Amino acid sequence: MSSRLFVILIPLIVIAIFAILSWRDTRNNPDPTRKGFFDRNGTVLGLVFIALVGFWMLFLVVLPYLYMVVESFHPKLSPSKRGGPDDVLTLMQYKSFFIEPLSGDMNTIHMWAFGYTIVISLIVTALNFAICYPLAYYMAQTGTARKVRLLMLALIIPYWVNEILRAFSLRLLLASKGLINQMLMGVGLTDAPIDFLGNNVGLFVGLSYAYLLIMVFPLYNAIESLDRNQIEAAHDLGAPWWKIHRDVVIPYAKPGIASGCTMVFMLSAGSLAAPQFLGGPNTLWFTSVVYDFFFQSFNWPRGAAYAFVLLSACIAFVMIVLRLFKVSLGETIK
Amino acid sequence: MSASVELDHVTVKFGQFTAVKDAALEIRGGEFFSFLGPSGCGKTTILRTVSGFLEPTDGAVRIAGQDMAGIGPNKRPTALIFQNLALFPLMSVADNITYGLRVRGMSSGERARKADELLELIALPGQGKKLVSELSGGQKQRVAIARALAVQPKVLLLDEPLSALDLKLRQHMRAELRAIQQQVGITFIYITHDQGEALTMSDRIAVMSDGVIQQIGDGRSVYDAPDTAFVASFVGENNAFAGQITHADADSAVVQTDFGPLRGRNPKALKPGDRAVLFIRPEDLIPVTGAADSTLSSYVTNVSFEGNMTHVYLNGQGAREISMSIGRQGGTDVPQKGAVTPLSYHASNAIVLPEGTMARE
Numbered sequence: 001m002s003s004r005l006f007v008i009l010i011p012l013i014v015i016a017i018f019a020i021l022s023w024r025d026t027r028n029n030p031d032p033t034r035k036g037f038f039d040r041n042g043t044v045l046g047l048v049f050i051a052l053v054g055f056w057m058l059f060l061v062v063l064p065y066l067y068m069v070v071e072s073f074h075p076k077l078s079p080s081k082r083g084g085p086d087d088v089l090t091l092m093q094y095k096s097f098f099i100e101p102l103s104g105d106m107n108t109i110h111m112w113a114f115g116y117t118i119v120i121s122l123i124v125t126a127l128n129f130a131i132c133y134p135l136a137y138y139m140a141q142t143g144t145a146r147k148v149r150l151l152m153l154a155l156i157i158p159y160w161v162n163e164i165l166r167a168f169s170l171r172l173l174l175a176s177k178g179l180i181n182q183m184l185m186g187v188g189l190t191d192a193p194i195d196f197l198g199n200n201v202g203l204f205v206g207l208s209y210a211y212l213l214i215m216v217f218p219l220y221n222a223i224e225s226l227d228r229n230q231i232e233a234a235h236d237l238g239a240p241w242w243k244i245h246r247d248v249v250i251p252y253a254k255p256g257i258a259s260g261c262t263m264v265f266m267l268s269a270g271s272l273a274a275p276q277f278l279g280g281p282n283t284l285w286f287t288s289v290v291y292d293f294f295f296q297s298f299n300w301p302r303g304a305a306y307a308f309v310l311l312s313a314c315i316a317f318v319m320i321v322l323r324l325f326k327v328s329l330g331e332t333i334k
Numbered sequence: 335m336s337a338s339v340e341l342d343h344v345t346v347k348f349g350q351f352t353a354v355k356d357a358a359l360e361i362r363g364g365e366f367f368s369f370l371g372p373s374g375c376g377k378t379t380i381l382r383t384v385s386g387f388l389e390p391t392d393g394a395v396r397i398a399g400q401d402m403a404g405i406g407p408n409k410r411p412t413a414l415i416f417q418n419l420a421l422f423p424l425m426s427v428a429d430n431i432t433y434g435l436r437v438r439g440m441s442s443g444e445r446a447r448k449a450d451e452l453l454e455l456i457a458l459p460g461q462g463k464k465l466v467s468e469l470s471g472g473q474k475q476r477v478a479i480a481r482a483l484a485v486q487p488k489v490l491l492l493d494e495p496l497s498a499l500d501l502k503l504r505q506h507m508r509a510e511l512r513a514i515q516q517q518v519g520i521t522f523i524y525i526t527h528d529q530g531e532a533l534t535m536s537d538r539i540a541v542m543s544d545g546v547i548q549q550i551g552d553g554r555s556v557y558d559a560p561d562t563a564f565v566a567s568f569v570g571e572n573n574a575f576a577g578q579i580t581h582a583d584a585d586s587a588v589v590q591t592d593f594g595p596l597r598g599r600n601p602k603a604l605k606p607g608d609r610a611v612l613f614i615r616p617e618d619l620i621p622v623t624g625a626a627d628s629t630l631s632s633y634v635t636n637v638s639f640e641g642n643m644t645h646v647y648l649n650g651q652g653a654r655e656i657s658m659s660i661g662r663q664g665g666t667d668v669p670q671k672g673a674v675t676p677l678s679y680h681a682s683n684a685i686v687l688p689e690g691t692m693a694r695e
Binding site: 233235236239240 | 409482
């Protein structure tokens with residue numbers, strides 16, 4: 001019982017801490033031109049804003065997550081036993097990620113799925129960047145307005161189709177008797193159908209395509225504001241095209257690159273549809289494992305613990321990328 | 335090391351629009367050459383064609399006698415200083431200056447030495463570690479010059495680099511640019527819409543309008559002996575009186591204007607009956623005291639004192655505006671507002687040119 005009370009108390013404590021921090025900050029660095037929140041919006045509207053944002057943050061974001069955090073530190077219990085003597089705080093769900101609780105063996109299947117998901121997501125992120133950077137550069141710097149508009153439409157309209165339909169249509173294209181294999185065999189490039197789905201080509205294509213826009217737009221935004229004269233100045237000073245990108249464009253677009261890469265990595269590590277429909281028979285995506293704990297074995301505590309293992313890995317990745325790129329978190333969301 | 339630049343009948347078109355039409359000239363090695371004209375006259379297009387960002391539609395650009403067709407901006411012996419300078423904001427001053435050397439593969443130790451040398455040249459010693467954003471406008475200007483000079487170009491191209499500076503600094507930088515040019519001895523091609531800049535710095539000036547080079551000459555000849563009505567009206571202030579020529583001989587012509595017949599020099603050998611414009615500079619007009627060659631009657635509408643001289647604005651027949659400037663040394667009395675003042679001038683100071691496009695006010 002007490003642990004679930006935490007769920008309510010922790011956000012309030014955090015809010016109080018931040019309120020004190022912000023109060024200290026304004027006291028130490030007073031800005032006479034700054035008008036107070038209520039001065040700007042009026043009392044009624046100000047209260048409405050706070051109530052709406054507060055409700056949204058607290059009930060739709062913070063509390064569900066916290067509930068899951070608490071859940072992940074509990075054993076799996078039938079509803080009648082909850083709150084009873086068996087309902088204790090425990091690390092067993094996290095431990096089960098490393099050691100299978102029934103047999104006591106190393107939990108290689110889940111650890112492998114985890115590592116696999118992280119590695120494939122890293123590759124997908126790199127692949128996505130390689131595809132999107134030239135595209136974004138073209139749209140932001142070289143393309144004429146008309147062509148850029150057409151390209152944008154061509155990029156955006158396919159996203160009106162939902163993810164599952166998109167994954168299935170890719171599956172149709174890439175299947176053994178799918179269009180691409182039939183064309184390849186018709187032309188005579190190959191005798192037997194290539195197993196695109198089995199060797200994970202389908203997975204890479206599906207994941208890269210699913211998050212194309214997520215990568216293109218931050219890159220586009222970042223590159224678009226680069227003064228064209230800087231590119232020309234570097235060119236004029238003797239730099240060949242790749243040095244211009246290395247020395248001028250990429251350093252400038254760093255916040256956009258960091259933001260695109262972190263988002264694509266997170267989304268791809270957490271994706272469900274593409275790995276399920278396009279992955280090969282040996283592909284076990286970590287999200288599917290989490291999904292199965294929730295919906296197949298109804299083991300919410302273990303599912304929650306696994307989900308947080310993935311979340312921590314993603315957060316660690318974001319932090320590493322930001323550190324590597326020397327970009328602050330604030331810059332990536334500009 | 336300097337190099338000559340030859341424009342061999344260069345035409346540049348953007349689709350249907352002709353930005354530069356049949357530009358033919360040769361800029362000598364080590365010369366300070368300016369292209370002067372209003373915005374949209376094609377001068378920047380010429381600069382971009384010389385630097386290699388544009389290829390001529392027709393004709394050829396030759397630098398030191400070598401045809402530049404198909405040679406990119408990174409391979410030409412030119413360096414360009416952009417109107418907004420285009421310094422790299424994420425690099426330090428020293429890295430900016432030596433960027434061109436870095437892409438050429440110079441070692442970092444040698445680059446540091448070179449940076450110090452160039453910082454010395456532009457009078458910013460020891461400031462290499464600063465960020466570009468920490469510099470003032472004039473200092474940024476000098477860093478841009480150093481960055482361009484670092485790659486030892488044979489031709490330096492400058493695209494209105496002083497336009498962002500305030501008046502005092504601009505005048506100072508004019509002298510400094512000229513001094514740097516004489517020190518390094520390379521060819522400077524300077525683009526400007528400011529005739530003051532062109533006149534003070536250049537060895538020769540090409541005046542441009544609507545993609546066409548109107549006149550090439552040194553500052554004095556462009557100012558004193560304009561070839562076309564455009565040059566006369568664009569370079570310096572000028573009073574224009576349009577009309578028909580009633581009388582002409584080898585030296586002078588008389589134009590029948592709103593103010594009556596006015597006489598001026600006739601370098602273009604115009605004949606009676608031709609449409610023409612007579613130009614008189616404000617400083618060549620004199621309030622009449624005794625007898626004079628030609629006179630205009632007018633009354634003073636405004637007098638403005640500008641320190642070194644006084645501008646007097648007058649209205650004549652046909653409500654035409656005339657401006658006159660009176661220097662402090664002349665000993666002439668400045669007429670009062672509202673006074674009726676006949677004006678005179680020496681016919682040798684007026685010039686009669688064929689009618690043509692004039693510079694917009």
